[in-house]
Amino acid sequence: MLIAWTTLILDTERGLPRDELGYYLPGSTLREAIENAWIFYWIKKDKALEKSLRKHLLGLEDKAAFLQAGPSVRERVLERYPQVRELEIPERIELPAEGLRRRHVELFDPAAGRVVEDRELMSFRGVIGEVAIDSPYWSKIKTALLSYARALAEYEHKELKETYLAESCAEIQNRIANEWEATLRLGCWSPAPHGGELFFFWRFPELRHGLKDRYGVELLPETFYIISGDRELLGWSEYRSMPS
Numbered sequence: 001m002l003i004a005w006t007t008l009i010l011d012t013e014r015g016l017p018r019d020e021l022g023y024y025l026p027g028s029t030l031r032e033a034i035e036n037a038w039i040f041y042w043i044k045k046d047k048a049l050e051k052s053l054r055k056h057l058l059g060l061e062d063k064a065a066f067l068q069a070g071p072s073v074r075e076r077v078l079e080r081y082p083q084v085r086e087l088e089i090p091e092r093i094e095l096p097a098e099g100l101r102r103r104h105v106e107l108f109d110p111a112a113g114r115v116v117e118d119r120e121l122m123s124f125r126g127v128i129g130e131v132a133i134d135s136p137y138w139s140k141i142k143t144a145l146l147s148y149a150r151a152l153a154e155y156e157h158k159e160l161k162e163t164y165l166a167e168s169c170a171e172i173q174n175r176i177a178n179e180w181e182a183t184l185r186l187g188c189w190s191p192a193p194h195g196g197e198l199f200f201f202w203r204f205p206e207l208r209h210g211l212k213d214r215y216g217v218e219l220l221p222e223t224f225y226i227i228s229g230d231r232e233l234l235g236w237s238e239y240r241s242m243p244s
Contacts, residue, residue, distance in 0.1 A: 001127065001128070001129055001130075001131060001239070001240040001241075002025075002030075002093070002127075002128040002131040002184075002237060002238070002239055002240075003126070003127050003128070003237060003238045003239075003240070004099070004124055004125050004126060004127075004128070004186070004235075004236075004237045005125075005175070005180075005236050005237060005238060006125065006172075006227075006230075006232045006233060006234055006235060006236040006237075007103060007105070007123045007124070007125045007227050007230070007232065007234050007235075008025075008123060008124045008125060008186055008187050008234065008235055008237065009105060009121050009122075009123050009124075009187050009188050009225070009234060009235075010025070010026075010029060010187045010188055011188055012105070012119060012121065012188060012191075012225075014121065014122065015102075015105070015121030015122035015123050016095065016100075016121075016122045016123065016124060018122075021094065022094060022095070022097070023094075023095045023100055023122065023124070024092050024093055024094050024095055025092075025093040025095055025124075025128070025186075026091070026092065026093075027089040027090050027091045027092065027093060029186055029187060030089050030093075030133065030184065030186070030239075031087060031089055033184045033185055033186050034084060034087060034133075034141060034144075034145065034184070035074065035078070035084055036148065036185070036195075036196050036197055036199070037141075037144045037145045037147070037148035037149070038077070038078075038081070038084040038141065038144045039073065039074055039077045039078075039197070039200070040144070040147065040148040040151065040196075040199055040200045041143065041144035041147050041148060042077055042080070042081045042144075043077065043200045044147065044200060046080070049076075049077065049080060050200075052076075053073055053076060053077075054201070054204065054207060056069075056072070056073070056076070057069060057073075057198075057201070057207060057211065058207065058210070058211075060211075063215045063216075063217070066211065066214075066215045066217065067193055067217075069194065069198065070193075070194045070195075070197035070198055073197070073198060074197065083135075083136075083137040083140070084135070084137070084141060086135055086136065086137065087133065087134070087135045087141075088132075088133070088134040088135065089133055090131065090132070093128060093131055094128075095124045095128065096126060096127070096128065096129075098126060099124045099125055099126025099127070099128075100122060100123070100124055101122075101123055101124075101125070102120055102121065102122055102123070103120070103121065103123045103227055104118055104119070104120055104227070104228075104229075105118070105119055105120070105121050105123065105225055105226075105227065105234070106118045106225065106226050106227070106228050107191065107223050107224070107225055107226075108163075108165070108223060108224050108225075108226045108228070109222075109223045110159050110160055110162075110163055110222075110223070110224075111222070113162075113163065115226075115228060116223070131239070133239060133241075138241075141182075142181075142182050145182050145183055145184065146176070146182075146183065148185075148196075148199070149176045149180075149183035149184075149185065150173070150176055150177070151199065151202075152185060152196055152199060153169065153172050153173045153176055154173065155199070155202055155220070156169050156172075156221075156224065156233060157169040157170060157172075157173060159221075159222075159224075160224070164231060165224075165226065165231055165232075165233065167231065168231045168232050168233065169233070172233070172236055180238040181238060181239065181240045181241065182238065182239040182240070182241075183236070183237070183238055184237045184238065184239055185235050185236060185237070186235045186237045187234065187235045188225060188234065188235070189221075189224065189225050189233060189234040189235040190221035190222075190223060190224050190225060191221075191223060191225075192218060192219075192220060192221040192222065192223075193217060194219065194220075195221070196221070198219055198220075199220065201219060201220075202219075202220050207219075208220065
């Protein structure tokens with residue numbers, strides 16, 4: 001079972017993909033979210049890998065290489081820790097009609113303290129039953145998901161603690177720690193070029209600032225898509241294993 005606890009979109013053009021059968025969630029969206037957590041976890045655990053990846057990022061040749069840094073880091077980590085490649089995920093996950101809704105999705109800039117963009121998109125919020133994710137390494141993957149979700153929620157709370165979104169950030173942190181079985185950050189939740197893909201490197205200000213000075217783009221999310229009426233950030237979801 002998959003539960004979108006906060007509003008879910010996949011992009012800022014349509015919101016959600018649709019085919020002749022209706023609106024759906026590609027399985028690749030779940031895979032990407034799980035791999036992001038896996039990458040975060042192993043860079044955190046493997047100090048030699050961390051060191052080599054920091055050196056890799058500092059040695060990027062140009063902005064084009066910087067914008068492709070996420071996939072290059074992903075490949076390096078998965079070469080060393082390939083177990084997550086064995087995930088079995090449905091290719092297409094149908095979204096129940098009762099959870100679909102057109103919403104005003106806004107881009108919030110904490111530095112400016114205001115919404116800087118607003119567009120109406122098809123979104124989903126609710127329960128998607130009969131979704132099974134299978135892996136012989138699921139226990140380790142759950143550990144990675146928890147580590148990543150805690151760090152990401154902490155970062156967002158830090159960025160948004162002086163705004164009207166602070167309370168919802170704190171609630172997310174509490175639910176990750178005490179309620180949700182396996183937290184996933186799904187879909188589009190920031191326009192940052194790497195999303196949460198390279199999130200591990202938030203703890204190295206000199207690396208982040210050096211890359212921003214060089215390429216004019218922040219490594220990490222600085223603005224966030226929100227639903228201001230609900231005071232919520234996008235994409236926070238939970239996977240619950242199916243009863244045996």
